[in-house]
Amino acid sequence: MRRRVLPLGLLLAVSVSAGAAGQDAKPAANVADDFVAAAPVPPVPPPLASALQRIQTEALAAHVAFLASPALEGRGLGGRGLEAAAEYVAAGLALAGVPPLGDGASYFQPVPVREIRGFAGEVAVETRRGAETPSHTFASGVDCLLSPWSPQSLTAPLAFAGYGIREPKLGRDDYAGLDVRGKAVLILRGVPDGEAWRDPALAARYDAPKADDRWEVKRETARALGAAAVLALEGESLAEDLAKEAAATSLFLPFDAGSEVPPLARLSSPAGRAALAALGLDAVSARSASPRAEPGVTATLRSSGSERLLWSRNVIGVLAGSDPKLRDEAVVLGAHLDHLGRSGDILFPGADDNASGVSALLEIARAFAALESRPRRTLVFAFWTGEEDGKLGSGHYVRHPRWPLVRTDAYVNLDMIGHPWLPEELRKLVADAGLPDGKAFLSKVDLEAFSDPGLPPDAPHVEAALRWAGPATGMALRLDRTDGTHGGSDYRDFARARVPFVRFFGNYFPEYHRAGDTPAVLDPAQVQRMARLALATAWHLADSLTHSDPRP
Numbered sequence: 001m002r003r004r005v006l007p008l009g010l011l012l013a014v015s016v017s018a019g020a021a022g023q024d025a026k027p028a029a030n031v032a033d034d035f036v037a038a039a040p041v042p043p044v045p046p047p048l049a050s051a052l053q054r055i056q057t058e059a060l061a062a063h064v065a066f067l068a069s070p071a072l073e074g075r076g077l078g079g080r081g082l083e084a085a086a087e088y089v090a091a092g093l094a095l096a097g098v099p100p101l102g103d104g105a106s107y108f109q110p111v112p113v114r115e116i117r118g119f120a121g122e123v124a125v126e127t128r129r130g131a132e133t134p135s136h137t138f139a140s141g142v143d144c145l146l147s148p149w150s151p152q153s154l155t156a157p158l159a160f161a162g163y164g165i166r167e168p169k170l171g172r173d174d175y176a177g178l179d180v181r182g183k184a185v186l187i188l189r190g191v192p193d194g195e196a197w198r199d200p201a202l203a204a205r206y207d208a209p210k211a212d213d214r215w216e217v218k219r220e221t222a223r224a225l226g227a228a229a230v231l232a233l234e235g236e237s238l239a240e241d242l243a244k245e246a247a248a249t250s251l252f253l254p255f256d257a258g259s260e261v262p263p264l265a266r267l268s269s270p271a272g273r274a275a276l277a278a279l280g281l282d283a284v285s286a287r288s289a290s291p292r293a294e295p296g297v298t299a300t301l302r303s304s305g306s307e308r309l310l311w312s313r314n315v316i317g318v319l320a321g322s323d324p325k326l327r328d329e330a331v332v333l334g335a336h337l338d339h340l341g342r343s344g345d346i347l348f349p350g351a352d353d354n355a356s357g358v359s360a361l362l363e364i365a366r367a368f369a370a371l372e373s374r375p376r377r378t379l380v381f382a383f384w385t386g387e388e389d390g391k392l393g394s395g396h397y398v399r400h401p402r403w404p405l406v407r408t409d410a411y412v413n414l415d416m417i418g419h420p421w422l423p424e425e426l427r428k429l430v431a432d433a434g435l436p437d438g439k440a441f442l443s444k445v446d447l448e449a450f451s452d453p454g455l456p457p458d459a460p461h462v463e464a465a466l467r468w469a470g471p472a473t474g475m476a477l478r479l480d481r482t483d484g485t486h487g488g489s490d491y492r493d494f495a496r497a498r499v500p501f502v503r504f505f506g507n508y509f510p511e512y513h514r515a516g517d518t519p520a521v522l523d524p525a526q527v528q529r530m531a532r533l534a535l536a537t538a539w540h541l542a543d544s545l546t547h548s549d550p551r552p
Helices: 008-017 046-053 057-067 070-075 080-096 200-206 211-224 235-245 269-278 351-369 392-399 423-433 438-443 460-472 491-496 524-543
Strands: 108-127 135-139 144-146 152-160 184-188 229-233 250-254 264-267 292-319 330-336 378-384 408-415 476-478 501-505
Touching: 046 351, 046 524, 057 070, 057 080, 057 351, 057 524, 070 080, 080 292, 080 351, 080 378, 108 144, 108 264, 108 269, 108 392, 135 269, 144 235, 152 229, 152 269, 184 211, 184 292, 200 211, 211 229, 211 264, 229 269, 229 292, 235 264, 235 269, 250 392, 264 269, 269 292, 292 351, 292 392, 330 351, 330 392, 330 524, 351 378, 351 408, 351 524, 378 392, 378 524, 392 491, 408 460, 408 491, 408 524, 423 438, 460 476, 460 501, 460 524, 491 501, 501 524
Parallel strands: 152 184, 184 229, 229 264, 330 378, 330 408, 408 501
Antiparallel strands: 108 135, 108 250, 108 292, 144 264, 152 292, 292 378
């Protein structure tokens, strides 16, 4: 998952969505239906009990130690370390007896990526008033950050659209009366003032920890209205991202994706003040200003760099189902293999993000492969490339699936599962949810054995699997119902393709996307608990005789 460290207050809010930034939370009609106790424990089939027992901390910790070692150089896209990691998991599948899925005998699905080297860019705001044409130019990496964008130049009239939010249920439309077709739109970070906007789900949707996610919905809204570009007032918080991203030697884009969303320029405080001033606003007045456009005010975005085709790889294995009538349906389990690589002299090991999920998926595959009696449906194990740079590997798979999506019963995602919830976070979650008898629920919860998996609101077979798998593995759950289409990990493109999904996620921690995300601070026992929960969920999904699939 992409970079940024949260203050505790925001961390608590985002934890409600458990990394599903940018989504609409849709709780059950009865809040109590969102919570699943760890007891009573249902009967567990002997083959599943055997598979669960095979998930051991020693093997998980060994995988994490290797994948997050300095030798793998942070597993950055396009680097030697990621290629070595791909070979490692392919060898692990082969040793476990999991055959490849795909053409010939290869575990690898090639993923084409546009790499832009030496990327540079700038944003210029120009005001034409009579004979005077004052202009302010801001360089990417100094006073702004341009999103990855093919080298080009764009000039458009500049308009202001408040926070860039359209929430009819809250009576908010920052584009009311404003035609932004062909314009660059200037918008504020976060949400408006007011009690209604303190909802953690709205914070996750519009002020998520990942820059890509906190601007994704706003950017998509602007695209749908015909905007040519988005200028985002990031403010003081841009400084840390500038320190990290300005040193990047390459940027990456999907090679064959559809129409692109408008380019995004995230502005520092000085750049933001200049852009606001051109529209007759300042940082204070902008918070309550109505949408506007001023004649003669334009924004120009320019980018340059050398573009080339880079080939990366997904790693995919498969275990055929045991039922001749159901084995043409599959449950896909996935975890992203890549991380951030290096930034200058700083190495990002990525132990939690996402060596934890990769190690769990490897051991889940090994446990299933060792069974004499396997689930009825086929199991596909996928290790994705390019998640940190825009879900490139999983997105490519969804556009070019190795197993037909119409016969994919569900997708199970493992990302950042190495840190448990903290007591104060769980108490706040229960209180904010308004759970009746919340204290009674908490009194029965082992804080280390708690998870809040994400799932669609219209996938009863996924909910049934989680309700069974939680108690079967001694885990209490809070079901986070969300559509997933703006999610912060590889389930996003599956959700957009209307494939039911499960999102397994642990907890953010202070070294998220920092050099301190090392095996030494990871909790292998937490990885084991989450791996067993994911295995039991996949078992139920793959072995149930019938499912009620909501897709048309």
